[in-house]
Amino acid sequence: MSAGVVRYDCSTVAGRAAGLAEAAEAVSRGELVVLPTDTVYGVGAGAFDPASVERLLRAKGRCRGMPSPVLVAAQEVLDDLVSDLPAPGWALVEAFWPGGLTLVVRQRPGLNWDLGETHGTVAVRMPSHPVALDLLTATGPLAVSSANLTGQPSPPDCDAARAMLGDSVAVYLDGGPTPAAIASSIVDLTGAVPVLTRAGAISAQRLRTVVPTLRDATGG
Numbered sequence: 001m002s003a004g005v006v007r008y009d010c011s012t013v014a015g016r017a018a019g020l021a022e023a024a025e026a027v028s029r030g031e032l033v034v035l036p037t038d039t040v041y042g043v044g045a046g047a048f049d050p051a052s053v054e055r056l057l058r059a060k061g062r063c064r065g066m067p068s069p070v071l072v073a074a075q076e077v078l079d080d081l082v083s084d085l086p087a088p089g090w091a092l093v094e095a096f097w098p099g100g101l102t103l104v105v106r107q108r109p110g111l112n113w114d115l116g117e118t119h120g121t122v123a124v125r126m127p128s129h130p131v132a133l134d135l136l137t138a139t140g141p142l143a144v145s146s147a148n149l150t151g152q153p154s155p156p157d158c159d160a161a162r163a164m165l166g167d168s169v170a171v172y173l174d175g176g177p178t179p180a181a182i183a184s185s186i187v188d189l190t191g192a193v194p195v196l197t198r199a200g201a202i203s204a205q206r207l208r209t210v211v212p213t214l215r216d217a218t219g220g
Contacts, residue, residue: 007158007172010036010131019173020131024138026170032056034147034161035135036175037071037127039100039184039201040154041161043169044071044135044142050114053143057116059168061150067116068143069102069123073136081122081141083108088211089189095210098128100184100201115143121190131175146183156181187214 008019023033030052033044043059045052047070056068070081075093078085083106085093092101107122115122127133136142146154147161147169155161158174185200187207194211196204199218208214 005167005170005172007162007174010173010175016131016134019171020134020138023135023171023173027052027139027142029170030055031170032059032165032168033135033171033173034158034165034169035132035144035173036129036158036178037132037144038098038129038178039127039180039182040156040178041147041158042071042132042144043147043161043165044144046139047115047141047143048111048113053113053115055168056143056145059165060145060148062145064116066150067118067123068145069125070115070141071132071136071144072124072126072141073133075126077141078124081108081111081124082106086189088194088213091210092187092194092207093126096202096207097126098133099126100128100180100182101125101207102184102186102198104186104188104190104197106190113143123186125184129175129178131173135173154183187211 009015027046045056102125104123149164157177183200185202186198188195188197194214196216204216
């Protein structure tokens with residue numbers, strides 16, 4: 001890794017404070033950061049910085065046809081990002097946020113961002129990991145994708161993320177192994193019926209306790 005790349009042990013108070021400050025500064029400079037979440041490690045960039053998001057996609061070897069999801073620090077941020085979240089969406093948010101559930105929704109028109117070829121939608125999640133939430137509170141919404149090279153396993157710890165992304169990332173926040181080591185579930189809310197498009201941390205059965213009309217398109 002280059003001399004400019006730093007890693008912080010977020011298991012200590014001092015390391016966490018220093019790491020969060022440096023990561024927030026790196027995001028403001030348009031650089032990439034790796035952060036722990038409650039599912040797997042993610043690589044993040046400022047959501048409203050198109051050049052940084054493009055850098056994120058390049059670092060992963062990911063095409064614009066696979067746009068980056070967005071992580072937020074609070075449910076209330078949805079009002080600024082989303083156009084007309086349907087009632088099932090709010091029910092899922094109340095039940096499972098913060099947590100391992102990503103919602104695909106219609107984005108609010110006129111947002112000054114470029115996450116890739118989204119076709120007017122955005123995949124958004126509020127994680128429950130305290131380091132991730134602290135960073136998001138400091139930076140605002142981040143474009144965050146799993147911290148792996150496309151096609152490789154999603155990393156459950158900082159070592160795995162660093163081995164794949166190396167010096168394409170400015171700051172690594174090491175929060176230890178992630179609690180779940182499994183990706184979030186994804187529910188698409190852009191149609192008439194909510195659709196589970198990726199099975200993950202939250203099962204279809206649990207989701208249906210809140211939204212009985214959920215259709216499972218994963219074959220599970």
